[in-house]
Amino acid sequence: MTGLDTARLTAWLDEQGLGAGAPLAITQLYGGAQNEIYELRRGEHHSVLRIPPATAPAERDRGILREWRITAALDGTDVPHARGIAVCPGPGVLGRAFYLMGHIDGWAPMDHRDGWPEPFEADPADLAYRLVEGVAQLTTVDWRARGLADLGKPDGFHDRQVQRWTGMFARIKGRELDGMDTATAWLNAHRPLDFVPGLMHGDYQWANVMFGHGGPARLAAIVDWEMGTIGDPKLDLAWALKDWPESTDDPGATAGHVGVHGMPGRDRLVARFAEVSGRQVDDFDYYLILARWKLAIVLEQGYQRAGDNPKLRAFGELVPKLMRDAAELAESTGYR
Template sequence: MDIESLSRWMDAEGLPGEGEVAEATALSGGSQNELYAITRGGASMALRRPPGYGIEGSAKVLMREARLLKALSGTGVPHAAFRGASDDLDVIGAPFYMMDLVDGWSPMGGGWVAPFDTDLEARSGLAIQLADGAAKMARVDWKAQGLEGFGKPEGFLERQVDRWLSHLSAYRFRDIRGLDETARWLRDHTPMTFEPGIMHGDYQFANVMYRHGAPAELAAIIDWEMATIGDPLLDLGWVLVGWPPEGDAMKYARYLNYDGMPSRDDMLEHYAKVSGRDVSQIDYYVILARFKLAVVLEASVARHAKGEADERVARFGPIVLELMEFAASLSRTTPLR
């Protein structure tokens, strides 16, 4: 990275430490883009840019993410405050954006940290805060925040099944039990109407950060690559993909210890209270989330089967089958509306 060029850009943007040369340190985290800590003028910021390969395709996604972060300012949605963005390759050789560096921790950094590793009551608060973040996203007036054209909310739910089946057809190599049954059920039970809103697209414990110590407090929602304007209830369904008690039978699809989690009813009650949205059809969104996640993960499984992905994605194989099995199972017990 040309740090002197970046520093000149920071001067032009009025960022802290005018005239100083910034310091940059590579950070881990995130699989799609490179992340750096940038310090200057006593401020700690983060710079996000595409990887050295596939810059053209990644740049579009990155600039969308920057646009969304900018739009979230003042909304009450926990996020890293936006500092600036540029698609001028002359600055550092790639498009990038800058945001505040969040002081917090992620469950993906090694599971629950103290006191949440042993205090189950405190751990319960982490889940309520997760639901709270989704609810705050759902209540944002996205048009007022300048997000017209950010997504295509018209027909969003009606497109889901065919879109993801088409996606799967490009790499399908094995039978996925429950796939056709779940697809039929989703088509037959698509909600007639919904209120469009900001949707993260991959909303789960893996994509949030918490402030240090108890009580639990969400510090920021991160990794907005999949964000769009769609049906925010799908984010809530994504949260509940493996939720107890039904999710307790899952052997592969969970990546955290769910002991101490609040009941699903408590999660739904909090979300409804904060968002103002009707959650009575949440089973549809849980089934859709399991269906979609299974299809998305199957892409990696297919690449591994062809020898094009490393052993780390091999574990997704049984997760895909379990997700679809549980999607089909829930559909059999969910009555017609």
Template sequence: MDTNALAAFLDEQLGDHQPIAVEAMTGGGSCEVFSLDRGDDHWVLRRAPAHANTSRAHDVLREYRILAALEGAAVRVPRPIVACDDTRIFATPFYVMERIDGVPVRNGIPAAWADAPETQHRAVEELIDALVEVHAVDWRAVGLTDLGRAEGFLERQVERWLAQLASYGGRDLPAAHGIGRWLDAHRPAGQAPTLFHGDYKLDNVLYATDAPPRLLAVVDWEMGTIGDPLIDLAWALIFHPVGGTMPLGTSGPHTFALDQLPSAEAMVARYAERSGRDVSSIDWYHVFSRWKGAIVLEGSFAKWQRGESNKAVHEHFGPQADRLLLSAAALIDGRPGGAP
């Protein structure tokens, strides 16, 4: 990274001259993430990876647009600082936002939560409450009308994800096609479109590390669009520590006390009560989310099979995709193992 070019850009945009310090950070999903200190300010810089294709390269600008639109709204997001689409500086677009002093929940949980298990329910309740806030945004009023194609969103999903699966050129996965047919045949009317995160889960939000758990910010908006809010809800529940098919916060040095957490059904009920939405069709969304999750995992597994990924974990994504498809099929059939 050319820190001199970055410093000059910031000086030009922000109207003063301050020294900067930049350090790579872990996490960030598909983007490269850096801590950025400038004078007394502490920020985060997110940029598209250098090998990104054109559409991926502009995901960071999409994120910035969403954060900027949400500034002042009743949604917990980092404050955006500045964005840059001039590829002469880094070769890829980037943006800068405030640094939130919080952590995601991936493998384990903060030690303070482990020491106060009776408060842990707040972590998942806050997750639901913050999602209700996201879905309550008047996306037209904040200037996000053209963020996505709201009309026909749910109708497009099966075709969109089967096309994604076909693009891998890997395993055929007949179960994925069979479940796709079921999803099309049983698709509900859907919900009124809302601002849609697209990858909402415990490790795409940041929590304070003290107890009781407090959700500070929703991050990683590169999949954000206008869509059906119940997909966000069902996707989050795949990762629910209690009964989720890919549970988070259950394998670190400090883990959730599962008997202290509400069930997935209780979380759906909380969402319904606080959002006022009809969730009677949620089982369809549970099937869809497991099916979609399998297709997402299969993409990384296909790369590993072709020798295009050196991440050892991707070898296990194929079997994990198979388990998600089995879970989706069991939910369709009402068998044990299909419950959210």
């Protein structure tokens, strides 16, 4: 049982001309943090349905429609993505807005945290390169021509970051965070050397990409676009590399809860992004500080409402480390 109204969904698929007349098979997939995911098969039709949980707040529907809008706009670009198939913008069919995207024939890094699949187990370096090249591909999207000009507010993007997130921290503050004053003051005093607005995923990391089966390494899709906006793609790069070690020689080296031993160190990955995108990275310390500082505040929100939730309570130790790392980098950086 999936909780979906199969009869209503089948009738809607008929209206869309998707597998008309064939029986519908639904399989729930797992891995999405915000939305429910279902695989649909009906005759020759094969897709994935994304929908907010029935109990989710109303803004989740807006997030789903945002995902759909970006997914549809990416068709015809070089960005690896799942093809947009159809959208239901209202609650009339399944009680929430939802959309269908093409099924991705690939694998998720978070399913392989104990070892990469063949042929990457012995040499996973190209997986890391494909990860950062995905951000470089975002910089090539002509977001205005793709109808995304009103998706975000790029003017003043960096000027708003500190104000927005310090305001968030003030609302949920339950303790002092060592280093926050230092990192916040540094961010207030600095800006990137340049700012070229672009399509930004908003949560770019191992958990939100999929790779193609077999070699050579190929990014099959960037997924989960509910936080997408027009902002600064270099912040996506920093988000992916915020805890990436400068050296991956240690067999226990991790980044984003994934083992990265045998992969390039952070500096080499930043250099690859610059090579592929053509953008300068002399100010990358700014982005790393902002990413660590911002994530600390995001996770602190979860920690302050953790209650007996062990996953959220675990943020209690991680948040101070992130904030100290941001402050230490701010104090040591040569970027002015």
